[in-house]
Amino acid sequence: MSFTEIRIDPQSAERMTKQGLRLQRVDTADRVAFEAWLQADARGFHGERIAGTQLEELVGQTAYRRTSGVWDDTAAEPETPIATVSSWPLAMTVPGDKQVPAWAISSVTVAPTHHRRGIARAMIEGELRTAAAQNLPLAVLTASEATLYGRYGFGPATQGAELTIQTRRAGWAGRETAGRVHLVSLQHIHRSGREILERAQLGSPGDVTLDEQLWGELVGVVGDEDNAKQNRAVRFDDADGVPQGFAIYSVKHSEGENTERVATVEYLCSVTDDAYAGLWQYLLGLDLVGSVSARLRPVDEPLLWLVANPRAVRAAAVNDHLWVRILDLKDALEARRYSAPGRIVLRVSDPLGFADGRVLLAVDDAGVGTITALESDIGVPDATAELTLGVSELGALYVGGVSAATLARAGRLTDVQPGSAIAFDAAFRSPTTPWLSTWF
Numbered sequence: 001m002s003f004t005e006i007r008i009d010p011q012s013a014e015r016m017t018k019q020g021l022r023l024q025r026v027d028t029a030d031r032v033a034f035e036a037w038l039q040a041d042a043r044g045f046h047g048e049r050i051a052g053t054q055l056e057e058l059v060g061q062t063a064y065r066r067t068s069g070v071w072d073d074t075a076a077e078p079e080t081p082i083a084t085v086s087s088w089p090l091a092m093t094v095p096g097d098k099q100v101p102a103w104a105i106s107s108v109t110v111a112p113t114h115h116r117r118g119i120a121r122a123m124i125e126g127e128l129r130t131a132a133a134q135n136l137p138l139a140v141l142t143a144s145e146a147t148l149y150g151r152y153g154f155g156p157a158t159q160g161a162e163l164t165i166q167t168r169r170a171g172w173a174g175r176e177t178a179g180r181v182h183l184v185s186l187q188h189i190h191r192s193g194r195e196i197l198e199r200a201q202l203g204s205p206g207d208v209t210l211d212e213q214l215w216g217e218l219v220g221v222v223g224d225e226d227n228a229k230q231n232r233a234v235r236f237d238d239a240d241g242v243p244q245g246f247a248i249y250s251v252k253h254s255e256g257e258n259t260e261r262v263a264t265v266e267y268l269c270s271v272t273d274d275a276y277a278g279l280w281q282y283l284l285g286l287d288l289v290g291s292v293s294a295r296l297r298p299v300d301e302p303l304l305w306l307v308a309n310p311r312a313v314r315a316a317a318v319n320d321h322l323w324v325r326i327l328d329l330k331d332a333l334e335a336r337r338y339s340a341p342g343r344i345v346l347r348v349s350d351p352l353g354f355a356d357g358r359v360l361l362a363v364d365d366a367g368v369g370t371i372t373a374l375e376s377d378i379g380v381p382d383a384t385a386e387l388t389l390g391v392s393e394l395g396a397l398y399v400g401g402v403s404a405a406t407l408a409r410a411g412r413l414t415d416v417q418p419g420s421a422i423a424f425d426a427a428f429r430s431p432t433t434p435w436l437s438t439w440f
């Protein structure tokens with residue numbers, strides 16, 4: 001059975017029925033019903049009414065997603081859902097250049113007329129049960145507010161930084177790169193860049209695979225028409241002519257000097273360090289540009305070490321970005337690789353019950369972890385560490401985006417044995433800073 005055909009979660013549906021509401025899937029082949037759902041989704045985020053090509057693209061490219069909503073038959077326009085949610089399976093990169101299957105949850109909106117009645121809770125808990133029923137070890141999402149999803153067991157697993165670089169002050173101090181930058185069209189990147197993106201993502205824990213709609217939005221050829229007009233693209237090829245990265249950027253006039261325009265890096269992805277350096281060198285060297293801004297970058301960009309003056313690179317905002325919800329302790333923890341061997345006991349509490357339990361994570365010399373379920377009181381004499389933590393904290397720690405030592409200092413987890421957080425961090429650290437490079 002396709003994931004779109006999985007029946008609506010009966011527990012959540014019953015909760016809505018008790019309030020006189022209907023939680024249902026949308027038949028996305030029914031154009032009228034699907035369009036009403038898409039408009040409700042846009043309205044829920046205070047977006048513009050969707051029309052024209054943008055509507056056709058959304059209809060064509062997101063119909064495959066599992067699309068659900070809540071209807072109030074007593075509303076003035078009962079055909080428009082008063083709440084929306086969509087979901088689909090994707091793959092998320094974890095340390096060790098591996099990918100783990102996960103359930104993406106998106107388009108969570110509840111109309112202002114129906115706020116604070118438990119509708120979002122019913123939809124999200126229903127999505128988690130739907131994911132668990134498919135044996136998916138994780139659910140993932142990006143959040144409009146940081147205060148919404150911890151209560152359902154999600155933890156903020158990656159952060160994103162907004163950077164501004166004053167290009168002339170920054171100067172370039174990086175090494176020479178073997179390869180060259182080509183200016184190409186957006187359509188060129190849209191056609192052939194996905195393969196580069198997928199190779200880059202495999203080395204970037206926290207990144208997720210994109211569907212056609214998200215890929216088109218990333219390049220700027222679908223969605224906001226201004227992007228299609230303004231975005232430019234460059235590709236970096238290595239010395240053998242193999243494409244190893246690309247960047248999408250736009251340059252806007254500023255109010256002041258002609259030479260002080262602002263370039264915005266919409267996306268920069270690189271498989272190799274040469275591609276990374278070569279693309280940044282190109283962007284910081286643009287004529288008529290005084291500053292470059294980049295909205296969603298990893299929190300420890302090597303860029304700081306490539307410029308002559310790192311104080312010319314400013315992080316304007318650092319925010320939580322990817323939220324991870326562990327649904328299956330064994331499958332989630334065995335999917336990634338670890339940086340140090342050891343035996344770590346985890347006592348995980350999960351109010352919704354999916355990942356509740358006490359387990360032993362045994363990591364061998366190759367970094368492969370094996371999970372064994374433990375009785376709650378059994379002693380593990382050769383364990384190097386034992387931690388008590390909530391499932392939300394484990395989600396935050398999962399790909400190494402924060403250290404257990406930091407969470408221990410904040411009182412968010414407990415070292416059952418002294419020094420456990422340090423042993424945990426040695427195993428869980430990620431060689432590259434976890435980063436989700438886009439929104440979904």
Ligand SMILES: CC(C)(COP(=O)(O)OP(=O)(O)OC[C@H]1O[C@@H](n2cnc3c(N)ncnc32)[C@H](O)[C@@H]1OP(=O)(O)O)[C@@H](O)C(=O)NCCC(=O)NCCS
Binds near residue numbers: 045117142147
């Ligand atoms: C956020 C939103 C989906 C919440 O919907 P809702 O049906 O009112 O939420 P619920 O009534 O199910 O509330 C569930 C819990 O979330 C809390 N909550 C709801 N909205 C919140 C908000 N904006 N900030 C913090 N907490 C919020 C509630 O207090 C409740 O907490 P509790 O169960 O611990 O008591 C809704 O306000 C909305 O559509 N907002 C605009 C779009 C948006 O931001 N969507 C989220 C996309 S990631």
